[in-house]
Amino acid sequence: MKILPKPPFFETSVKNYIYGDAVLEYAMAVDAAAAKYDIDAIFIAPYTEIRRICDQTRRLMVFAPYMDTLRPGRGMTDILPEAVKAAGAIGVLVNHCERPMSLTQIKKTIERANELDLITFACADSVAEAKAIAQFHPDIINPEPTELIGTHEASGMEYVRETLKAIKDLYPDILVEQAAGITKSSQIYDFIMAGNDGAGSASGILKAADPYALLDAMVQSVRKAKDDLKIKKDRRDSHEDCP
Amino acid sequence: MKILPKPPFFETSVKNYIYGDAVLEYAMAVDAAAAKYDIDAIFIAPYTEIRRICDQTRRLMVFAPYMDTLRPGRGMTDILPEAVKAAGAIGVLVNHCERPMSLTQIKKTIERANELDLITFACADSVAEAKAIAQFHPDIINPEPTELIGTHEASGMEYVRETLKAIKDLYPDILVEQAAGITKSSQIYDFIMAGNDGAGSASGILKAADPYALLDAMVQSVRKAKDDLKIKKDRRDSHEDCP
């Protein structure tokens, strides 16, 4: 059975900015921050590091960046879903903008992942794409606002609200995460407060002057947003109790 | 500095026939056979298993099944050469028939591998392809005789001799390995005796009734061929000494 990350969650990856032991070191720092603030954290790891990270961390939810849909057998260079799972991954990215998929491939990848109880984390590039990909009911959608590149923050929040509503209108149980262009912990806080289930950053952290300090601040922001949302909810609930 | 496998060598892989712990178990058996018969063995491992196999074997020469040519940075789903090397791989397949490359990509992959001292193992599909790919001077060429599918053994040996000669005429230092369609240890012996630097089998072993017995017999055949070639050479040398 799949156990989805508990919202609000944090997500990060290393892409190929770092490799080898540096990936493990970063993964352990994310694991430590997740434990410190009691927040679920998704870590998308290069294939070669998945197993070691799974072995040496305790709380991380390790995802593969892609998988093929073949079944055990031939396929010298393909990424076998069973291999990704056996290495310890519990989820997989679908349709990352650097590896775009056809509709049929998206459908098959999500079906294959469901078969193995792998969590599906699908990327979309615009409002229309977010609505399109939601039809296949992945577990998480990350509507990367490519449309927004070069625009200011206000329209950013508008895009965020529009994609969030479009997805939840269709399937309220799909988790929505924002991750594009995040470089500050305050953005993490704002996105969670706006109703997103998760927020994350990859290059924003890895290219920062002090990546570990920023990582800690970002995970702390998820925690703070979680607490503030609870306070708001409690207040609302107590008001509702008033006659 | 690259240290190439010492001919005659053995080569195997699991493609995606098995995954997870079964890959490690098989790799350890290949490692044991390589030690037992004192033969170099190349093991092409799925990305997710490279590091663990490198950590838990002693003699295996572990290769990745493919790599991209990007440099550290972006590339969520790409296979970074530095990542493959950091995981312990010392070589990489180039142009496997299931992942055919353009000429430019072949050239770049070999250059990128050379930069990191990764051994390049290139596949070719016909005599013309073997001659074409030899122009880029990979370390090893595996001229998979796709042309031969459905034909009998005799023409098989003719193809083997033709590709071997074509490659060695161009670059005598390129190692030539035969691997396609090998299901018996006697074929391993015959190919080595015919002058090839290596021979191998993947599905031939994994689909056998007793894979571990066949694996042992195949590596033993490499050893026997090596010894018999030495005897032949010694005899020839001693004859040459005769006045």
Next chain:
Amino acid sequence: MKILPKPPFFETSVKNYIYGDAVLEYAMAVDAAAAKYDIDAIFIAPYTEIRRICDQTRRLMVFAPYMDTLRPGRGMTDILPEAVKAAGAIGVLVNHCERPMSLTQIKKTIERANELDLITFACADSVAEAKAIAQFHPDIINPEPTELIGTHEASGMEYVRETLKAIKDLYPDILVEQAAGITKSSQIYDFIMAGNDGAGSASGILKAADPYALLDAMVQSVRKAKDDLKIKKDRRDSHEDCP
């Protein structure tokens, strides 16, 4: 301004079953049948035949089987939208199952076609795909029921009604055409009567014993369905007038 085919319409193509003069001959027969029964007919033509067919037919709506999204400039082997339009095509296929597109490519192709007033005819492979592709608002959707291969007619009609409803619920102005597996003129009649805006056949006609007779019968079926739908509507209207 785009002028869409007037429902119910007929659609056919030759894929690569025939080429050269045979394509022109077939196109002229479709043109003649369209005129005879006063039915709009879409003809998807190989690139090399688009101009000649446009020059020598009068009623056909000629579509290209694919186009790239580049703008005039480089691109030796790309299909330039402006070139397709200059040759006389008034529409283009999007996401044919033999050339599946990523979501981003679907979006861009539709936007580029709209810019040039080219009608977009998008293919989908399942109910979920039909709903996904409808998000990008193509002019026509052909939900090829790949899911149905090997199943009987009844579930075929169920699939047809499900995709039709799903698409019209989202955008009532998207035209829906059924084309997969049609080999008899009665199927054309049934699909139109079921509410589809169009129906068509390619290999079903070209592989028939007498392609020209079948072509004529199919276009006649579109006409008959159109007339019968009108009679039904008139009756309904007159009933509504009754107090």
Next chain:
Amino acid sequence: MKILPKPPFFETSVKNYIYGDAVLEYAMAVDAAAAKYDIDAIFIAPYTEIRRICDQTRRLMVFAPYMDTLRPGRGMTDILPEAVKAAGAIGVLVNHCERPMSLTQIKKTIERANELDLITFACADSVAEAKAIAQFHPDIINPEPTELIGTHEASGMEYVRETLKAIKDLYPDILVEQAAGITKSSQIYDFIMAGNDGAGSASGILKAADPYALLDAMVQSVRKAKDDLKIKKDRRDSHEDCP
């Protein structure tokens, strides 16, 4: 039977810089220049213009920019070799840098073209690629000196001589054409005088201030080089006659 262009020949294309009637107009100008200077000229035309150009020119050797290798049958979006030939093309580009092919695809495309007597015009990106592609024995090789971008003319001539020698050493009957970065008629003259069988330009002409004047000057340069080579040869022959 294939009739290859008679060296020295001229070659040009429009890529996608222009489309529709402008392509025909340009093709007719190339045809006129070819007639005026009695020089064979290859014209690589967009698929949609092949037939019309073949119909309306007399001397041009029209080539397609790419073709697939499928046989008549399915293939909605594929370029059928028979269709390209039926439209009037007598040759086809292979492995253009904007549509790089695998070794297997290069081999199959050349075999398929030979089957239909279509002339094969293969592109290569470096000396090693030129030698590699020569193994498949295309009729013409265009070794685009991508390596030279940003370098000066002298090394340009060195690259030209190296690729020319490498190809002719392997197969003296392969025609060698230079085309990359040519913007002046004097370059056309120099490349022919250096021993190349052909020379050409596409964007160099189309982006010029006066394309038609430059086109005329370039074809005239081929003629002048042809005449000057003949004078040199005649002198050499008469000297050889001297005792």
